[in-house]
Amino acid sequence: MDKDRVTVLISCQDQKGIIANVSNWFYERGLNILHCQQYASKDESPIFFMRIEADMSESKLDKAEIEEQFRVFASNLKLSYKLFYASVKQRLAILVSKTSHCLYELLSRYEENDLICDIAMIIGNHDSLSDVAKKFNIPFYYMPIINGEKEKQEERIIKLLQENNIDLVVLARYMQILTPTFINAFRNRIINIHHGFLPAFQGANPYKQAYERGVKMIGATAHYASEDLDQGPIIEQDVVRVNHEQGPSLLKDMGKDVEKRTLLSAVRAHIEHRVIVYKNKTVVFSKES
């Protein structure tokens, strides 16, 4: 059943009749709309966003025809769009360093069929987590930064990602700042987890800073990586209530829980094609089924 499903993400300048136009286009082609969500931004010059899931099984068009006809339609209405088939899973690469909690979260969900994608590989700038990869039968690539030559390491990684047709890169506590070259190669297709509720404590050891400041909540932010560190479009944020009883080390443990569930939630939203990026922020449509 899923194999006949197509999801289209649309954005354009808001215009009269846009919902009617788009829904007609599907209707006339026998593409039955299963879910439809739309939104117009609150900006002075509003942008319109739409997510449509449709069933192709009763259409007389094949995929190539659908794609071509939509291309023409979108061109006429000046729509930006992406089109995804449910039968084609997103291919993920997970980048890690030495910390395992986010990796375990992603892999155990994946193993339980609770994260519908292909995790094609795990890449580490350290070798520490190769055993975890092995446990879950995922290829692990050890890609150290040699002699401080980070750009060369990134070149090797980008090559590997491209050769493997990776759709989404997940930084699961990767702890390295990516160069603009990397960012550009996977614009809005790299998800990072930030160990703080943005705007957040800057610099090293944020949980110690949180303890020193005596905050009553700690949080995490999952966002697309951008050139400006921690300034990319936010996909998901979450917090947990804390109090004076929790010292820096317990705060860190609690923070790990928030980090992993926030990252998971953001990755799910992306691979389910529920996210549209605009103006350095996101529209995240709710999940339905």
Add this chain to the structure above:
Amino acid sequence: MDKDRVTVLISCQDQKGIIANVSNWFYERGLNILHCQQYASKDESPIFFMRIEADMSESKLDKAEIEEQFRVFASNLKLSYKLFYASVKQRLAILVSKTSHCLYELLSRYEENDLICDIAMIIGNHDSLSDVAKKFNIPFYYMPIINGEKEKQEERIIKLLQENNIDLVVLARYMQILTPTFINAFRNRIINIHHGFLPAFQGANPYKQAYERGVKMIGATAHYASEDLDQGPIIEQDVVRVNHEQGPSLLKDMGKDVEKRTLLSAVRAHIEHRVIVYKNKTVVFSKES
């Protein structure tokens, strides 16, 4: 600006092209869609729901023409619908007994223009809260049950409500079970707040029961009143985390907070025309602006 706004709530058997059909109808009449939300239920024979907010200011039709043409359109497609103008506020009656926390919540929000409606009257089966009504300049009607003749009291209340064109009755801890006659007169237009997270502890003193049972959360449920006590369509539920430290009296205090915010949220959803009832449950569309 609001004066030109119309909201239409639609439900029907799900059918192909329904989104296109409805959005076309608005487009062709120069009714610019501002917000549009839709949903198809997960039942074997799915029901389709839609909420449209549109701007009438550029349409050549007047309200009467819009209403008549939509009536015909809906009849053809077998749509159930309700149509509301933003310029016409919902008229509320609040029924109370002796407890003031929900009443205060509603009245102070009202006073702050944070609850957009007309609170036309407060009706008490006790006189205890007439001072609160006076403080906020709302007419208070003391309607005691005399000689246990509840039906007579209800008759007087229903008459008062109807004479005053009340749209929505809010039971703000009214503590009386309404007869089917009352329920029928205001079907899906009476909101009750239940001091429990349904399914819940039955009978008297639920907070004591909660303490005895040692629950770790207490909750409240706002729902439309139905003949079956506490079995009407749920509009909103909320909980608060508790632990062993809270005895029955503190649980009750904490419960009051949950009750009032849950009731407020349900009343807002109703008066903003975001609720559609079906099969003893509700579709509650999210708030946008």
Add this chain to the structure above:
Amino acid sequence: MDKDRVTVLISCQDQKGIIANVSNWFYERGLNILHCQQYASKDESPIFFMRIEADMSESKLDKAEIEEQFRVFASNLKLSYKLFYASVKQRLAILVSKTSHCLYELLSRYEENDLICDIAMIIGNHDSLSDVAKKFNIPFYYMPIINGEKEKQEERIIKLLQENNIDLVVLARYMQILTPTFINAFRNRIINIHHGFLPAFQGANPYKQAYERGVKMIGATAHYASEDLDQGPIIEQDVVRVNHEQGPSLLKDMGKDVEKRTLLSAVRAHIEHRVIVYKNKTVVFSKES
């Protein structure tokens, strides 16, 4: 029953036997401990905190004797402490500007006996909210800043507060930065509500900033006022989940809800003597009863 209750808040360098010493002191004097909470900070040189609620009704000592004997005991062990009788309510002054939502929250809770204190006065630098004060029968003092002479205005306010034996000053969206003179006169006795989750967006219109940044949660922080704006000890923080659908004005409305409940919670913690300040942060003991 409450009239015989005394609460003591203690802090000192952590030391062996401190719990035994303090609890013995109460036991030997027939002061029955009803609640007892303690905590040692996670600092290198830990600080010990204790909150004791005791029943004096079976003690042979009168209040003066209790106070004198505890003074000597505390001096020997180098304890800092504060001692409060449940029979003596905290006296509050609420400072406001033009915005009413926090004021309404405090006053309606007060009216419902859900905020146990004496709200002695409301002071406004604008006259806008005098009607609200009148509604709840609280004296309102209009204290404008004349010719930009803020220090003179503050002098008048401080004089008024001191003449009326005010214990706690609540800045309910007062919108004025207090001078160090004011801060010092009521050190750790001025509670402010900050319309952001600290660390937060700085400067004007934080909700617009939040919208522009596309955050997925907005928050509020209640803290004691200090010379450094928004840098005082945090008492309570809370957040609410938002998404792309909420524009700046709805974010502001939702923010008001968070602000009022966060401020209320902080004021309650203070007047129930559950807060101890140290190192620019707070220990907030949980509520029991």
Add this chain to the structure above:
Amino acid sequence: MDKDRVTVLISCQDQKGIIANVSNWFYERGLNILHCQQYASKDESPIFFMRIEADMSESKLDKAEIEEQFRVFASNLKLSYKLFYASVKQRLAILVSKTSHCLYELLSRYEENDLICDIAMIIGNHDSLSDVAKKFNIPFYYMPIINGEKEKQEERIIKLLQENNIDLVVLARYMQILTPTFINAFRNRIINIHHGFLPAFQGANPYKQAYERGVKMIGATAHYASEDLDQGPIIEQDVVRVNHEQGPSLLKDMGKDVEKRTLLSAVRAHIEHRVIVYKNKTVVFSKES
């Protein structure tokens, strides 16, 4: 450092001077109190509970002396108590059926040193999850119910648990009702996860029932198993907000998330010796560090 740590859980009829008595006992023996929490129930005849973590490294007594002296002390004051050394980890057996989400949660936390105990074995009445056990190098015992002879199967399980000195049995969606014999053999040492927020929908397929009823939140409850199904002492409960968009299958997925984190939290509380059971409910002390 942990090796010198002892935790004592105490309960008794509330009595004057109890905090002083107990804390003195530790002080006099050079057992330095690191954390101390206490609570008196709100019952007519209150019960007193206390949790003490102490450092033994500066005491002149060895473990045997400490145990013997505390035994005498407790006997004099009529205290019930349990005493645990941090150096001795709790030994767990996890019972499963065919569903893996709770098992994965426990095992991946365990693997990350985020669940401090010994998971000695996994027992399945089906063989389905033996691979998961293997992945994490935990012995798996396949213990089917043969010819419907459940008591014989339980005998084999109980024997296995006792031979392996199992302290805690975790029912990770085991889907079998235990006999009173099993319950009694591990009274208050069997934790079950109930897929509902108690009081809850009874019977099969609660998520379908939840969808039919149109609830706005779903929850889970972790509790000690008792003879009355789902009526044992509650340790932890949690909920997640849902709306009309989620059909039975998505509700079930969301429920899995709540189930696993609720179970994890309860297991942590137990193995950290933060739970005391009384009157079919629990005192769960908060975590500190």
